[in-house]
Amino acid sequence: MRQAVSHTSIPTLPSTPSLVAGEHDRRALLAALTFIDKPPRSAPALAGWFEKHLVRPGWMRRPTHVTEAFSLPVSLGPSAPAGADEPELQEIVEAARYRVLASLRALMPPAADDRFLSAAIAGGRVRRAGNPALWEPCPREDEQLGDIVLSLFAADILSHREFYDAYLCVCKTCLRIDFDPSRSGRTGCPEHEPTATINVMRRSRPPA
Numbered sequence: 313m314r315q316a317v318s319h320t321s322i323p324t325l326p327s328t329p330s331l332v333a334g335e336h337d338r339r340a341l342l343a344a345l346t347f348i349d350k351p352p353r354s355a356p357a358l359a360g361w362f363e364k365h366l367v368r369p370g371w372m373r374r375p376t377h378v379t380e381a382f383s384l385p386v387s388l389g390p391s392a393p394a395g396a397d398e399p400e401l402q403e404i405v406e407a408a409r410y411r412v413l414a415s416l417r418a419l420m421p422p423a424a425d426d427r428f429l430s431a432a433i434a435g436g437r438v439r440r441a442g443n444p445a446l447w448e449p450c451p452r453e454d455e456q457l458g459d460i461v462l463s464l465f466a467a468d469i470l471s472h473r474e475f476y477d478a479y480l481c482v483c484k485t486c487l488r489i490d491f492d493p494s495r496s497g498r499t500g501c502p503e504h505e506p507t508a509t510i511n512v513m514r515r516s517r518p519p520a
């Protein structure tokens with residue numbers, strides 16, 4: 313039997329060995345990074361992203377519509393007239409993408425606000441994945457797009473919290489994410505200077 317192995321190249325993918333180590337299932341992170349780095353800007357592209365990254369792994373049923381915040385649902389189905397809702401769909405994707413990045417930025421010190429993790433657990437968008445230390449996403453198809461993408465990050469963060477505490481970088485200026493603090497610090501990017509005061513590695517939050 314032939315094994316179809318496709319290596320997707322994602323610019324922000326960490327080169328650290330812990331991401332590609334065989335025993336870790338980082339498909340949820342790969343799905344989330346794909347959405348962030350190459351946002352699907354048409355109904356077929358978004359439907360394809362859902363199919364490949366959420367439906368096929370068995371994490372979610374195939375959605376017929378997407379929505380975000382106060383937007384009206386936009387159809388993803390094959391019956392949707394081609395291109396009709398494109399501007400609305402792009403607004404939904406952009407709004408969802410921004411909300412996800414803002415949540416990741418909030419996760420950084422000094423705020424270390426991880427309420428979106430508890431929200432994902434309470435909302436039933438993540439579940440234990442066999443191994444008690446590992447989580448997987450399980451969003452419902454009628455949930456907001458931002459919450460669906462956040463459930464992908466939440467599953468990976470809950471499974472690998474130390475990795476994020478040590479390596480997650482979110483540019484304070486443009487919200488670009490990366491996992492290599494040696495390049496531009498934890499709050500910068502190739503185009504923007506890091507914030508000096510919190511450009512430090514942290515492993516855990518201060519005691520309450």
Ligand SMILES: [Zn+2]
Binds near residue numbers: 483486487503504
């Ligand atoms: Zn930047």
